[in-house]
Amino acid sequence: MNYLWIILGVIFIALSIAAGLIWVERRLLSVWQDRLGPNRVGPFGLAQVIADTLKLFFKEDWVPPFSDKVVFTIAPGILMVTILLTFAVIPFGPEFCVFDSNIGVLFFLGNSSLGVYSIVLGGWASNNKYSLIGAMRASAQMLTYEVFMGLSLMGVVMMADTFSFSEIVEAQRGGWFILPQFLGFVVFFIAGIAETHRLPFDIPEAEGELIAGYHSEYSGMKFGMFFVGEYLGITLISAIIATMFFGGWLGPSFLPPVFWFLLKTFIFIGVFILLRASLPRPRYDQLMKLGWKLLFPIALLNLLVTGAILIFL
Amino acid sequence: MSSDNSGISDVLIERFGSRAGFVRQETKDGITTLWTEREFIVPVLKYLKTEVPGPFKMLYDLTAIDERARESNPVQPGGDFTVVYHLTSLDRNEDIRLKVPLKENDLAIPTLTGVWESANWYEREVFDMFGIRFDGHPRLARILMPESWKGHPLRKDHHARATEQDPFVLTEQKRDLEDENLRFKPEDHGLARSAEDSDFMFLNIGPQHTGTHGLLRLVVQLNGEDIVNIVPEIGFHHRGAEKMGERQSWHTFIPYTDRIDYLGGVMNNLAYLLSVEKLAGIEVPDRAMVIRVMMSELFRIASHLVWLGTFAQDLGQLSPVFYTFNDRERIFDIVIAITGARMHPSWFRIGGVAHDLPDGWQKLMQDFVNYLPARLREFDKVIIKNRIFKARTVGIGVYTAEEAIEWGLTGSGLRAAGYDWDYRKKRPYSGIDRFDFDIPLGKNGDCYDRAVVRMEEMRQSLRIIQQCIDNMPAGHYKSDHPLVIPPRKEKTMTDIETLITHFVGVSWGPVIPAGEAMVPIEAAKGSNGYYLVSDGSTSSYRSRIRTPSFPHMQMLPFISRGYTIPDLLSILGAMDFVLADLDR
Incomplete structure (x- = not known):
């Protein structure tokens, strides 16, 4: 029974954060952009989330007649499923984890690789040139950043000597991994933005160029799944950063561990939004160059040095 | 000259x-x-x-x-x-x-x-x-x-006018015909459908697209993401402004000019009126000239602010557009106080301006002149000096000064290529030679230099406005030329000739003597000029509107070949065109 509550709790927290982010992001952006943002529906405009969700549900769910209908329909689901599955291995607190797997980190990496399919298939099945270009960009970008993402976490895995998220958190009782693994953190953070394809790395969507990139043809709740999927992705990456580098649920004991975990997560979500408010978008080839020529060597170097120190000291 | x-x-x-x-x-x-x-x-x-x-x-x-x-x-x-x-x-x-x-x-x-x-x-x-x-x-x-x-x-x-023809009916056949006409056939443009080892993709950007700033259609021939060629299709924003110039009286055409480069406001009036005044031989009093210069430069800043914000947005930067539009609102607050309208004041008149400046205009203007430099420094930091911004604009869309002249480029685009040409300096109009200001020049003729030049132009416009505030001459805001000012109303009651002149002047508007004239001005986007032909009647016989956006857009395929889609957005953004200015 307790187990069921944990599952429901995790799904509830993940989804409500993702939905709430619609409001948070719009309000935060507007604060940074000298304007008000949604403030009419409900107190502080909070009910905007409900209004937006209702709107998405009631929108015409149009499947383009020229698309590959089956793939078109499945694609957004893949994104949601892979991300939500990953939340299963994230420890929200001690004993507050759906499935405390001893290969949690690998599970996360595997799922995020599967997420690429959602975007590539969605763009491909739309049978639209903009979607196709977006999907092509996405596949190259996400596959590339997949590589460093994995590598950048390996330093932490080596130091904690485990793939389990809970044990990684426990291993940080003596000190957060952000200090010894700073390079790993930087690489993972950048790879995380690329992975969630948020501005400045929203090249697969590239609003000004490709209309909406891979999801140009989507409407209604199918679009909504990509939309919420993006917020879930941000939440996930922020949660992983908090877990791997900032001691997860560890914190002073006057507040429950879940609180510390969520607080850290929210700070990184805020950083994601701040990035979106401030940076322009690099070109696709510049992003690839940055990845292969700078981040990849850094990640490798970090791995090497960490390994050397662990072995010889 | x-x-x-x-x-x-x-x-x-x-x-x-x-x-x-x-x-x-x-x-x-x-x-x-x-x-x-x-x-x-x-x-x-x-x-x-x-x-x-x-x-x-x-x-x-x-x-x-x-x-x-x-x-x-x-x-x-x-x-x-x-x-x-x-x-x-x-x-x-x-x-x-x-x-x-x-x-x-x-x-x-x-x-x-x-x-x-x-x-x-x-x-x-x-x-x-x-x-x-x-x-x-x-x-x-x-x-x-x-x-x-x-x-x-x-x-x-x-x-x-539409009322001179039968009502418009869109039958199914007509719709299909129009659809078919809009279908892009590469062969019509001499473009190949495939290269030796690959097929080209023809990407239809526009008429409705976030990157085109309005109704513009660009058919891009792509090899992967590399641009092989572009076919711009314009005319979606065509409103027949030149035809209207032949229907409206000399006076009532002024509001139409505001809508040509709709970001340039009264600067359009200026281009038109300078030509009209040249035709009629009207001398504009000093005060009116300085007011005109001041308002035009204010609108130059407003136009450049819009350009700056939208350019940053084209490159994926979300926030600057709000900052620059907020500052533009401050300009509009001043414009409202002085003219009563915002974007399209239609405030200049033949021989001067519509009314005198209101009390307290100096303070409004001075506050703004004091306020903006700090903001421009901030924009410099946030946008121009941003490394990603530089990566997206340096070395993109390069042309030389010779190429620019060959294609008829004027304005900041020409100066960014290093050619010192500004109509305000070379062919001073409206007494602008009495002001002290510099013409910023670029070196490389790439998108980045175009941005830097425009940033500096805003500062120079502020300098001009400051000089207007400090040295506003006294005098009348309108010429006393008989074509401009109707006779005094009280005299019309005693003198039949005065009454007739008054009546004709008010009902028909002025009769501009036969002849032709064109005075080019340095508008916000380049050289704007109204080539007016009068046959000595109450309206223009031919009003040719030469706008900068037209030649600039024509150059687009030439400067975009070999770049990629994101670069195309940089090039379009740096071009600073307005669709209404392009199609008229």
């Missing part, structure tokens, strides 16, 4: 002899104007472009006039239509206008595209508007009007 002093017409007559049948025409703007024969026009223009000392390298404008309904005919070798070529020599700082008469039953003339590639769109426009064929043109198709349009709108026998 005035012209025959340099003796260019003598040079031509000497070179081509009497065969070319040159006839001189006096114009009010003092630009050398020569008539010649159809057979000679291309050799003469080629000679002017390549051989004459101080060559006329820029094809500033190419247009036509339907002469069939003229009331008064000045010196002209009878023709039903006239094709007008307007060249500019930046070396000499001189213009020349060549005219060719054509008969109605033989409306054809050799194309100029072999000499200037930029003649392409101009000739298509003349064909579209007048039905004059250009023999040898690579693709003589309509450019502003839809393919299915019947007739040629700027002909005098074409109606001007």
